[in-house]
Amino acid sequence: MSYQALYRVWRPQRFDEVIGQTLVTQTLKNAIKTKQTSHAYLFAGPRGTGKTSMAKIFAKAVNCRHQQDGEPCNECETCQAITKGTLNDVIEIDAASNNGVEEIRDIRDKVKYAPTEADYKVYIIDEVHMLSTGAFNALLKTLEEPPANVIFILATTEPHKIPATIISRTQRFDFKQIQAKDSLARMAHILDEKKLSYDDEALKVIAKASEGGMRDALSILDQVISFGDETVTLDNALLVTGAVRKQLLVDYLTQVTTQQTQQALMTVQAVLADGKDPERFTEDLVNLARDLLLYRQSPELVTQIEMDQVDESFKKLASSVTPEQLYQTIDDLNDIQQQMRFTTHEDVYLEVLTVRLAGTPQSTPIAAAPTSQADAGELERLMAEVRQLKQTVQKLEQAPTVSSPAKPVTSTPKPTAKRSQVNLGQVYPILGAATRQDLSALQEVWGDLMNMLSIPQRSVMGVSKPVAASEDGAIIAFDNAFMQEHANGDQELIDALENGLDRLMHKVPKIVFVPIDQWPQIRKTYIQQHKVTGQSKPAAETNHDDEQTSASAETQPATKTEVVEKAEQLFGEDVVEVKTD
Structure with missing residues (x-):
């Protein structure tokens, strides 16, 4: 048998195996146990959070004749056929490529026929927001009053694009991003089952790079395993994800906040020489600046977010940098990120950013107070001009008005x-x-x-x-x-x-x-x-x-x-x- 990706092999087959969606799984299990299932559901949430997997588990649970506590047995013919995708009564449709009126009319015509093998005919429509307006209208009446033995499960990553008339006819469940600690635990379990060696720090890097998607985390882990010849190391994880070592980020921010421009530029050159993505580097810097701000207010929160990756160098930087410097740094990083999207010379923008960040604090004293006798003289001259202008304005205000009547002046511009x-x-x-x-x-x-x-x-x-x-x-x-x-x-x-x-x-x-x-x-x-x-x-x-x-x-x-x-x-x-x- 050919090799299958990790996210396919380790796809959840029971409600209890779904990571980070306790509210959804418990609600659906209770509905199945008490036989209070609805005729239509809407699963909405970010990619890779288990929407389609949950829909298939639900289809197995409602049709399994040996289910216990709302969970499918995964051993009967019906469960195995749904897992393999061979049961005719569970129909999975990709709305991105079947978004026309004709496809939905075909569903409307076939939905009235009773299921052939299972108790319920289940329609799983993925990326349902891609349906056209005409297709939504064709689905509306069927979705409102389907036959008793039919269940619709709609999955989408963009629920705001779905008409309110469709949403009001479904039970909506919002899937949340999976926390890094849950992704970390799931990857560690899979590697233990496969009996592969791994570095805990590498899994933390992968968990943060997945940005709340379990499927993304397993895909990255698959790449790291292939690159490292069945081993998962920190260096390989950094190379595959394009991330930068935490210590290098801390060193860079320390250099720019202490005006060490030359050392900071050398750090940037080292990052680029390693083939790191400049956009990813700036994104990591924004996250680090965010963590530094939060650490000054709640050290426990940052320790939890960073999964115990807070070391002494991080604490030292947090105590030395000021909130104003961090605010300015985040603003400059956001500006550079916007500009990087429209250029092919990202390294140039990164170097300009470094010079700007390293030189920002030096401009503050100049605006605050004069630093030399020449500056003091220039300031006195400007203040004298301001006083003279104020006197001129006062004289003009006190002088009698000889202008034309105000009616034409005030009435003419308004209609225009x-x-x-x-x-x-x-x-x-x-x-x-x-x-x-x-x-x-x-x-x-x-x-x-x-x-x-x-x-x-x-x-x-x-x-x-x-x-x-x-x-x-x-x-x-x-x-x-x-x-x-x-x-x-x-x-x-x-x-x-x-x-x-x-x-x-x-x-x-x-x-x-x-x-x-x-x-x-x-x-x-x-x-x-x-x-x-x-x-x-x-x-x-x-x-x-x-x-x-x-x-x-x-x-x-x-x-x-x-x-x-x-x-x-x-x-x-x-x-x-x-x-x-």
């Missing part, structure tokens, strides 16, 4: 500022195709659309209403200009509105927000500009000011009947009111 918030190039195309029927259809579903939004989004849209609509667009007017500006900048709100309209009206119109106090003028200007041809002008022509618009209207006269007809076509006869001047 408001008009700048409305993109007429987006409004006019919608008005050009707007109909009363489209507006009525939008107004009918407006209440349902508001109910689909979150509470904060609903509070923003509570002061708005649709005022015009076409097949491809909708204009929403806000009573409050501040809320309109806030909505314009909230892309998540716009996406929620478009997704809701897609489900309610089966189309995604372009949404444009306008202030309600500007809407009559926008509507009037549009009708005047289009009362001859009835067609929209280019977007560049819609940005003229009011004077140009009026002049354009005078050069293109039209009868009152044409204007009224156009207005009634756009907004409905019950909205348009004709008044004679």
